[in-house]
Amino acid sequence: MPYSEDRSSWFAGQGLWSHVPESDWRDWAWQLKNRITTVEQLERYMTLTPEEKAGCLFANHKLALAITPYFFNLIDRDDPHCPIRRQVIPRGEEMVVSAEEMLDSLGEDSHSPVPGLVHRYPDRVLFLVTDRCASYCRYCTRSRLVSNAQDYNFHPEYEQALRYIEAHPEVRDVLLSGGDPLLLSDKKLDHLLGRLRAIKHVEFIRIGSRIPVFLPQRITPELCEIFKKHGPIWMSIHVNHPREATQELKDACERLSYAGVPLGNQSVLLRGVNDDAEVMQALVHRLLRMRVRPYYLYQMDLITGGSHFMADVRKGIEIIQALRGHTTGYAVPQYVIDAPGGGGKVPINPDYLEKLTADEVVFRNFEGKQFRYPLKRTPVKENVGKVLPAEIHL
Ligand SMILES: *Cc1c(COP(=O)(O)O)cnc(C)c1O
Ligand code: SF4
Numbered sequence: 001m002p003y004s005e006d007r008s009s010w011f012a013g014q015g016l017w018s019h020v021p022e023s024d025w026r027d028w029a030w031q032l033k034n035r036i037t038t039v040e041q042l043e044r045y046m047t048l049t050p051e052e053k054a055g056c057l058f059a060n061h062k063l064a065l066a067i068t069p070y071f072f073n074l075i076d077r078d079d080p081h082c083p084i085r086r087q088v089i090p091r092g093e094e095m096v097v098s099a100e101e102m103l104d105s106l107g108e109d110s111h112s113p114v115p116g117l118v119h120r121y122p123d124r125v126l127f128l129v130t131d132r133c134a135s136y137c138r139y140c141t142r143s144r145l146v147s148n149a150q151d152y153n154f155h156p157e158y159e160q161a162l163r164y165i166e167a168h169p170e171v172r173d174v175l176l177s178g179g180d181p182l183l184l185s186d187k188k189l190d191h192l193l194g195r196l197r198a199i200k201h202v203e204f205i206r207i208g209s210r211i212p213v214f215l216p217q218r219i220t221p222e223l224c225e226i227f228k229k230h231g232p233i234w235m236s237i238h239v240n241h242p243r244e245a246t247q248e249l250k251d252a253c254e255r256l257s258y259a260g261v262p263l264g265n266q267s268v269l270l271r272g273v274n275d276d277a278e279v280m281q282a283l284v285h286r287l288l289r290m291r292v293r294p295y296y297l298y299q300m301d302l303i304t305g306g307s308h309f310m311a312d313v314r315k316g317i318e319i320i321q322a323l324r325g326h327t328t329g330y331a332v333p334q335y336v337i338d339a340p341g342g343g344g345k346v347p348i349n350p351d352y353l354e355k356l357t358a359d360e361v362v363f364r365n366f367e368g369k370q371f372r373y374p375l376k377r378t379p380v381k382e383n384v385g386k387v388l389p390a391e392i393h394l
Contacts (some may be wrong), residue, residue, distance in 0.1 A: 012246035014323055016045060019225035025070075028217040030296035031073045032134065036067045042089070046077040055090030055138075062305060065090055067135045071214050074243055083241045083273040086309075086337060090166035093308035103144045105302040107342030114164050116156030120344055124173035124204075125165065129156050129192065133180045139270060139309045141338075162195055165202065166313035173204040182211035182218055186226060193230040207264070216252035224259035236264045236295055240274050245286040253290040264295035267333065269319075275311035277322035284323065284331040294333035301347070302340050309334050313348065315335075321350040325366025327391050 014025050017034075024030040039056040042065070048056065059065040060184055060388050067088045075089075076082040104110075111120045118126040130145050131154045145152050165171050174196055181189070211218045227233045235256060239245060253263055265287050269275055274283065284294045299316060300309055316335050323332045336345040352372065355362040361373045 010245070010247040010250060012070065012073055012248055018067050025219050025272055027159055031068045031070055031215050031217055035135070036069070036072055038344045039065070042067075042127070045072065046075070048074050048089070049080050051092050052089050054092030055094055058092065058095050059090040060149055062094055062149055063090075063136050063138065063140060063143040064149045065136065066133070066147070068208045068214050070216070070284070071135050073197050074246070077361070081272060083133035083279075084243055086273050087137055087139070087240060090138055090220065090310065094138065094305035096307060097304045098307050101302045101304045102340070105338075106141065108142075108336055111342055114157065114160045116158075117152070117161045117164055119164075119168075119171075120342060123170055124175060125171050126175050126177055127165075128154075128247070129163055129176055129181050130158075130180070130183055132183050134183060134211055134218070137210070137268075139268060139300055139303065139306050141303055142179070143303060146265060148239055150394055151288070158192065158195075159366065162199075165196070166199055169201045172201055173206070174202055175206050175208060177208040179391055180209050180211050181207050183221070185221075186222055189223070190226045190229070193226065193233065193252045197230050204234070205232075206236065206237070208236045210238040212249055212252045212256070213239055216223050216246075218246040220256050221250035221255065224255050224261075227256070227261050228259045230297065231260045232262070233260075234262050234264070236266050237292060238266050239287065239292075240266075240267050240270060241279065242282040242286050245283070253292055263290075263292040264300065265292045265333070266296045269311045269335075270300065270309045273309075275315045275319075277319045280319045281323060281327065281331075284333070285304045286328070288328065288331055293330055296345070297333040297335045299335070299337040301338055313363070317348065317350050321366075323330045324350070 014020060014022070017025060026247050036045070039048075039053065042048060042056060056065060071084070071088065074084045076085070079085070108118045108126075113119055116126070116128045120126070128145070131148060131152070133146055136147055140146060144150055145154050148154075165174060176192070184192070193205065196205055231327070237253070256263060267274060267283065274280055278295075287294055297316065299313060299321070300306060300311065320332065320335050334350050337348055338345050352363045352365075353361070354364060359374065359376050361375060362370065364370055365371070
């Protein structure tokens with residue numbers, strides 16, 4: 001799957017919705033209201049493959065179908081293998097459940113002291129503030145929870161979660177996620193961030209959101225003011241393919257950066273989307289140009305009906321190997337597997353280390369050349385017994 005920069009300029013534009021006034025197009029409420037949510041709507045805009053049609057008919061039992069017009073325009077409707085298309089248009093393969101897959105593959109429910117809060121690591125919590133997203137990713141780890149297609153009983157209780165954080169001084173880092181926190185109203189976000197800021201031991205607040213990618217219109221100057229007011233707020237966005245890095249996303253990232261929000265990116269390694277070194281390199285370079293630092297590259301979780309997305313771990317390692325040393329260090333994300341059952345994120349790295357003894361460490365560089373670093377120091381003969389010059393006092 002070779003990737004060429006000219007096939008995807010930064011421009012996205014209104015495409016199929018060019019008849020809509022620009023003011024509507026730029027309005028996030030309009031984008032949400034006009035999302036594609038039914039197979040009938042979808043078929044009005046594109047020809048579905050039988051595989052996709054079957055997936056759409058099944059979708060509302062598993063994870064709802066929803067695509068913002070803005071994001072839909074990024075799909076190449078003539079290409080059934082389009083990497084954008086694969087991420088948001090359901091496929092019949094979602095019905096195929098393997099024995100290894102789990103509804104709650106990260107054991108989040110069992111690490112949840114109060115509804116909507118996951119406390120897995122010693123010093124930080126994951127605060128799931130909503131079950132809604134602007135569009136739904138077919139490989140979503142929390143498909144049990146988001147979109148309400150599975151009647152999952154999700155009622156985030158802010159008050160209870162906030163009280164838990166207040167009562168646990170070891171929690172110095174709060175990660176707001178969901179669903180997508182940026183679907184909350186400005187007023188609600190302002191309130192939530194204010195409450196968290198008021199907790200003395202909470203030093204670090206961050207938001208995980210795919211809104212800048214699905215709905216860049218949501219990153220309004222008013223929202224940025226809220227981040228400024230409660231800052232520093234860090235944010236992880238979620239871009240998987242360079243074609244998602246549009247001018248609109250770039251502008252949204254710029255607004256966030258100017259409001260003092262440091263930006264990272266989390267990608268999921270997905271078969272047929274970005275499990276390719278050339279594609280990933282184009283992606284991380286574009287991210288840097290948008291002021292976004294690649295943070296994590298995730299091996300996909302063992303979600304039910306996700307096997308058609310599962311990429312080879314060897315491929316993931318190969319991608320990191322193709323980046324490290326070959327390009328800007330800032331561009332290289334950490335490849336991780338979130339341990340099934342709830343063990344947390346574990347780094348999976350190419351093996352540069354060949355040998356480590358008390359005497360030396362032997363390793364290979366990015367070109368595969370071997371190097372040694374001695375761990376013992378042998379005094380040089382002429383220096384033995386030499387005294388310091390008189391003018392140096394220790
Ligand atoms: C990913 C995650 C975090 C944050 O982990 P970092 O490595 O600090 O980004 C915190 N809690 C849970 C449950 C998570 O899954
Ligand atoms: S934006 Fe995140 S939570 Fe929402 S569907 Fe996509 S992966 Fe799931």
